[in-house]
Amino acid sequence: MLEFLDSPRVFHGIYLLGSLMLFFIGLYGLLAKRHLLKIFVSIEIMELAVYLILIALATSPGETAPILSDGLLTFTGMADPIPQALTLTAIVIGVAVTALGTSMAIQYHRLTGKVGVGEMTELKD
């Protein structure tokens, strides 16, 4: 009954829709929220949405993980491995950036007691 979901168009469409929604949720958070940590979370959500698009659209239903293991000795029917590698790399980078940001935000809070992005006025001349 739900086979139609396996057709690549629908499958990709659903994922695309979902990740775009995720992306816009992130964008909304980024633009509307004032708290620094919330902004970092929003950025992360946007990044994740992009990863999701990459992974989802590069993979079609029925493809297996691109790992040679028991029983799987040829490359046929496997998903494209490159997006997965890319995503892994990108996640690492994203984590690094978020970690840096979070630590900076904490230090900033300790020094000034501020957490809102709109309150950052140290650089006003």
Added chain:
Amino acid sequence: MTLHFTPVWFIAVPLLLAFLSPLWVRLRLLMPILLGAHVALFALALSWIPTVRVAPLLETIVIAPPLGIHLHLDAVSLLLVALFNVAGAVVSAFLWLSHAEPHLRGRPAFILILLLIAGSSGMVLTGDIFNLYVFLEIVGVSAYALTALRRDKQALEAGLKYLIVGSVAAIFILFAIVLLYLQTGQLNLAALARDFGHIPAPMQALIGLLMLIGLAIKAELFPFNFWVPDIYRGADPEITALFSGVLVKAFLFVLFHLVFLLLADPAVARTWLMALGATTMLVAEAVALRQQDLRRMLAYSSLGQVGLITLALGFASEATTAGALFHMVNHTLIKLLLFLLTALMLRRFLSVRLADLQGLGRAMPLAAGLFVLGALAVLGLPPLSGFASKLWILKGFAEAQVFWPIALILLAALLEAGYYFRWIKVFYAPEPPVTAGQAEGDWAYTPLLLIAGLLLLLGVAPFLLEDWFVQAAKALLGRGAFLESVLGVQP
């Protein structure tokens, strides 16, 4: 045993040094090593000039392109890599020789500067778009950290702002890369260039816009450059020198490298890019008129020059491109000079606001003199090198019988003169200055004098580097040659 030099060294050596740095116990050695590394890499770059003149050098990593990752060393990337290493060398020499604050001489600074230079070199050298993203993020992370290095309120705020806006830019770029990959299944730049034309037009526009905006944020183009003044104001001037001298140039290169590669006919984007450049230039120069803080003023001036370079590169004729590359080199040198001077002034006066720098010419005659020199160079007044590069750009426009950019460039230069000379006048005000900080030793001026000498030399004898710039312009514009060298076929 023969040492095998490869372009990988430009990335590997700084990375290696950065990661090995915890092994050094003696902090005093850090800055000399930093200087040494950059000087060595600069020498290495110079040694490649003859090779690159003949053909671009492809350094394959593991698998041959288009499947594998490779570094593409041609005249233009060599030029930029050499420039980055010069900038790194100058800044590290300055940090070593002057009384820089401890946080700028410590291990974090050492690591981050190396990462910044390595990342920038990587962006310029890589022939793979995902690698580009990785290097971009390396540069980004190190830049955010460098901005906040001082760890006081202002530095942290600048760092946070930079991080937020930089991450968003990175997401835009990543999005564009993802779309590119999904559309073409390629990550190699040459292969992408070959296949980009087959993508449906609306998708092309979307990818192009995402990429353009992402890179424009990074490369400080109007209206995506609102973050710049705050960051330049908050970070240490020594670090800002690197941002203005290295980072922006790397991003500008990437932007135009992609434009020239992906678009078979750069004329499509010409008007857009030129308009972007022209507005950047005029807006920045106008806003700079009102600035009261030297760092902000220099930030806007930097934006103005970036706009000029964009305008010239966007026109994509050989003469304007060569001139723009020359101007990139000049601007890097000039902004290094000016920002490092700002650092000296900041240490002496504890503030670089206009009102506090009255009569600086008496307290720091050499610094004031060098500032004048830098200002003259950035305005493009002979006999300094800014003149030669600007003339080259203008000549390129005149050859093509296109006059509106000439008018705008000259108008912008006049506005620029309006504020630079205001500062100079204040520096030479007859009132005696109030000095609060400490005086600087003469050694700190060595790298600055070196730059000044270079500016003069390149202004009087620009033919020394003429050939290189022409080759670089050809390499940057030569889409066909690029594709052929990587894919082995005529597109």
Added chain:
Amino acid sequence: MIHHLLDALAMLGMSYVIGFLFYGFYRQFNARVQRRWGPSIWQNFFDNMKFLFKSETVSHGAMFFFGPMIIMAGAITTVLFVPFLKDSIWLQGFSQSGNLILIIYLLVVGPLGNALAVGSSGNPYGVMGVTRGLTRLMGLEVPFFLGLALVMLQHQSASVHVIMAAQDGIANWNLFTNPIAFIVMLLPFIASQNASPFDVVGAPVEVYAGPRVEFGGRLLGILMTQNMMMTVAKLVLIVDLFLGGATTVPILLVKAFALFLLTAMISLAFPRLKTEQTVDFFWKIPLALGVIGVIATVWLPWS
């Protein structure tokens, strides 16, 4: 050499005598118009001699002394550069070495030298007089020069000799061939003669102060002398330029006297103007006439 010397002395003597006689006549004429008896026609000689032989003269320093010397030298030089007669070797002075523009400038050399002396005296009223004089000069020179320029253009020469030679026969007088030039320069000419109604600068009698306020004795005598000689030089110049010049001394006298009579009548008919009124007047009426003259003789196609 001897010839030049004699010629020069003759010119100086002539201009001295004519100048005082004309001015004496003017005072008589003026008095009769105002129904007075007036002084003797020789009165000016007596005054001048009295001043020149005063036994004591007050000086205010070296420059004060040299000013009248400069103005005298300027007046004599001017006289020597104006040809009195045409087609004659006499009464020519050094006019072959000069021209009309040079003469116009020589006319002001002396007064400027004297202005230094006035300044040197330290009397502010004197300096005010000088300023008034310079202001009036500024006003009158424009139409005066424009009128003469029309003549120079007509004859394609700035040489007084050439202009004079071209006017043989009364029909060829510039007065008739170029009347507009004559009208344009006539009033400025009167002003340059320091005559009423443009005489507020010296302002004899009524106004207390003027350029001469500090001068007395022999220095005043010198100033008076040069004034008379300068008057004659200017009259002769206009006779040369507009009335065809003169071949003999009597004709010169008649023509000069006629011109003098004309200017004297105009002078008597009008009340004195203030300096700024003078200037404004010259920049309006004579200058406008001059512009019309230029348009009529130069711009329009028939010219």
Added chain:
Amino acid sequence: MNLIVKLLFLALSLTPAMTLLTWDGGVAWPLFGGITLLFDLNPVPGFFLLLLALGAPLVALPMLRGPRDEPAYALYALLLLGMQLLLLAGDFIGFFVGWEIMTWSSYLLLLRSPRTNLEGAQSYILFNLASAFLLLAGMLVFYSFTGDFRIHAVTGLNTLQQLSLLTLFGLAFLIKVGALPLHLWVPRSYDQAPDVFSAFLSALMSKMGIYALILLLTLFPEGLAGLFGQFLKGPAAGYVLAWIGVITSIVATFKAISQEDMKRLLAYSSIAQVGYIVTAIGVGSSLAIGGALFHSLVHTLVKLLLFIAIAGIVLQTGHRRFIDLGQLIGRMPISFFGVLIGIIGLAGMPPLPGFASKYLIYVSLLEAHWLLLLAAMILSSTAAFVYCYKLIYGPFLGHANSPEARVATEAPWQYLVPQIVLMGLLVALGIFPGWAIEILIDPVLTALGMTPIGAPAWGQLATAYGGYDGVVLMSVFATVFVLVTAIFFLLRGRMRQAGSPYDLSYAGEVPTAETPLHYGAGLGRELRRIPLVGWILSHSTQGFYAGLVRQTQAAAGLLSGLYSGNPQTWILLAVLILAATLTVQTLTGA
């Protein structure tokens, strides 16, 4: 050490003279991309190099007074280098390089005066850079027409092209010479510059603009005449230029009269004098160009003399306003003679050469049948007498108005030597105008492809409209003067020195030291009552430029509002632009 540095500097100031005397053969310096700088010595720039060679050491000498000032010496040497490059350049790039080096080095020299304020410095550099950038734009337009940066006559341009070249170059050079209404920087900078350096600015740097204007004529094969045909007997394009020059000189003359500061007066007088030269260039005939060159020469000498003399007064008294000076004639006699000769030259009175040069210009105007211009020029020439008189009366005559003026002594020898040299030169040129024509000016005219004026004898100036003899004039005047003085002394009677300076006929009262007896500052104030003069004096371009600056600042303020400090705003803007562009693209289907 001190002496060595100063001698070295003096030697450096002789470099223009060295260049002039020892130059042999052209020099080419390749820059890049086929641009080669060509340097050679031609008669036209040679004339201006001669002015520089004359003036440079004369300005350098008074600069040596006082404590050693290496930066000023170095900048002066750079300035001389720039001007020599400019004059020797055979192509526009070299010309521009010299022009710019001259501009910024003179700006930095200007800053060395403690009197420079922000407006003065900014207007100097901005006007000059505007001029330079217009020049650069003109060069590039020229290049796009010809494919070449060499300075040479171009043929085959259409009217629009010629007009664009003429406008760009013309504006650039008119700013440099300080023509109205682009003169704002001149009075400010001449006033605020170091006193001796003002002499250089006025006497030599303004001549570079003149040189450039003459150079501009050579770009067009038939000069200005080929552009828009004839008006009367002269070029129609030149008629406009000539009026610009004359109006400049009239307005500047009245402004000069109303000044209360000696250097500002001289600054306006410079504008006026250069206005005459511009007029002559507009006429464009060989006589007019000869007059322009001659007037440049005279103006150079006169302004050097006057500015150095005034600098000496300022040095000795510390005052620069007419109201603070007076009666220096006895205490500074040589400076008095310097100023006297200077103003006689400035006013164009015979027998000094100022008359010769003006004579040439007048005759050229007559020849061109441009009589209204002639009348206008006469107006400003005669009005100039007023400020000339003010210039000598204010400081030297009348009564001393400040304690410093009462005790001042003669200027130091470094100031007097140049003055004496210049006085000698002026008198010699006045006696021998023909020499100047034959030796200095005719070669230039020949090089410009014009008929030389020629002179029958060194003492004579000859034109088609007649001429005059400087030797006769000078000897008659001198002889008469000596004779009159001698006769005066031979007459009976004696001179008595006035008992005190207050021994005056003063409206029936006896003035005292408290009575305001010095008329210096107010002299010429009453000219305002003349309607035209009052109108001119009550108008100024300052308001316009101040408004321009205000508007620019306001626009900058508006734009800087964009650079807010909130990252969310930045991102919102980026996203909005992305969305807007995408929408537009989708809608238009591009």
